[in-house]
Amino acid sequence: MRGMDYVVKRTVFALVTVFVAITLNFILFRALPGNAVTGLRCGHCTKQFRESIVKQYGLDKSKWQQYVIYIERLAHGDLGTSTSDNRPVWDDIKQPLVNTMPMVIAGTVFSIVVGIISGVVAAWRRGTAADSANLWTALAFYAMPTQWIGLLVIFYIAIPLGLPASGISSNTLGILSTPSEWSVLSDRFSHMFLPALTLGVGLYGEYSLVVRSSMLETLGEDYVLTARAKGLRNWVIVWRHALRNAMLPLVTLIALSLGSIVAGAIVVEDVFSYPGIGLATIQAIDQRDYPVLQGIFLILTLSVILANFIADLVYFKLDPRVTT
């Protein structure tokens, strides 16, 4: 039952991490000098108004009480109220989250697919010009700041080809007549294409290099030699025998790079004015809307923890030998 032990261990770790993240979130925003009120753009409001706000946010209570209240509210799904538009934080960030998801997923899937294919080809054709060309391209894209790739994409792809490079849908769509579902969908897709491409290009380099070195290792294994001795075709050896085992490090890497995926998504949305969670973050920063910023940070952290947890389980499924 060591397997169950592993699952239990990872679950406990994920839960404790969630708790740590919540606490960190509280400390960063509440326990430090400079609270939501001093951050409020309220240079000339009256003392009474200040006090009422202090009361409204519960800042007059002790830190410990505030912490307990914060956790209680979170348990009820209450992320607080935005200071810029007085709406519940969750309402403010729900739509951006929904917008972000397909873009990030498309970009990540793109980077994984390109990373695997280029990595496998490079490993199979090791030492050739194709290998070193892939190595340097992957390295270069890895080293480029994502927002810069985005600017280059707008400059060299979007403008010459006339592809949409800003927003999530055309302003003109639906003015003259109710658009068909198909045209709405294709409009959405065309607006999502370049941000997802940018994100994918920024991420694939790391995956490609890891797949390559991991493939090189498995290609040297005895079972690959056996497969070759059996006279199997090259692609069967690569895809069925070698790649499956070479995928393990990639799973770990994807889990570890979730942070960079989130980071990439934030700046990509800024470059393309894509109304997702990244743009919401930037608006919250500009408006000093701490409750919204706090909510976004919590949501992003929780999704990364959750995805990490899933990766742990996937890894266990792929390789039952892991027990720690």
Added chain:
Amino acid sequence: MSELIQLVDAPVPEEETKRRGIVREVLLGQRVAMIGLGILIFFTFVAIFAPWLEPYSTTQQVGPVYAPPSAQHLLGLDDGGIDMLSEVIAGARVSMLVGFSAAAVAMVLGGSIGLLSGYFGNKTDIVLMRITDYFLVIPDVPLMIVAAAVFGRSLVNIILIIGLIYWTSTARLIRAQVKSVRERVYVKRARALGGGHSRLVWKHITPQVAPLLVANTVLTIAIAIFAETYISFLGLGDPSTISWGRLIQNSLTGGAVFHKAWWAIIPPGLCVTIVILAATMMGQAMEDALNPRLRVGHLSVRRFRLRPLRGRLDSE
């Protein structure tokens, strides 16, 4: 007693020189690592002498907005009519400063946590490594954004924030190395002879892990410069300084794309890319020379790192 300790100490310098030899051999032997070192030295030089190298002022308009490159202005002018070349040179100063200082903060913090954790083991190790694990899972850039937004936009804050976030991989690496050094015979003997904790750590263990720590710090420089571009791009940079990240942001907000001003877009990003490549190549070559275990693919998958290195079949 002191004589005995002297005797025990004796092998250390010898091993140390051997290690330095490996580092030198790798750096000289690997062309890529040498090129990386050269690039880093070049940009450090530019950063140090920036005020004397800038051909024009970075605060005064010297020509029309988005004037294309010319003999007087090699990289053209930006959205405020300021000489781009001067701005890129000035940006090198801030970006390299952030890179080096934040990496130093991460080195001290990660190094000490790794040393303590690896040396004392047991409960200290468990507690410290748990903390490290939590920091590894929490996404770095959102944390950085929140911290920068809460603490305010100054250069010192940015350096501290980046340094306080990217110490985790250093801590893990150093911990593993310390654990293995601690079990070596000469350390055990020194302990048996009554060497105290501080003597063991400073005299026997630190010199053994220091080269690896330096190699890892070179890698952290790349990460720190990368992180700085994020912070500046999101408008959380120090508003009074020019950095490469800020220049990239300027080219977006200034509408360089629509003025077809490639000279305002390409140079800052290219500088970041080159420096990050240089630091990555050099740091990895050093790390791999010092810790051959890292060459093995499945042991080497670490955060935000990559190793385009030789697999087993490369040597065929």
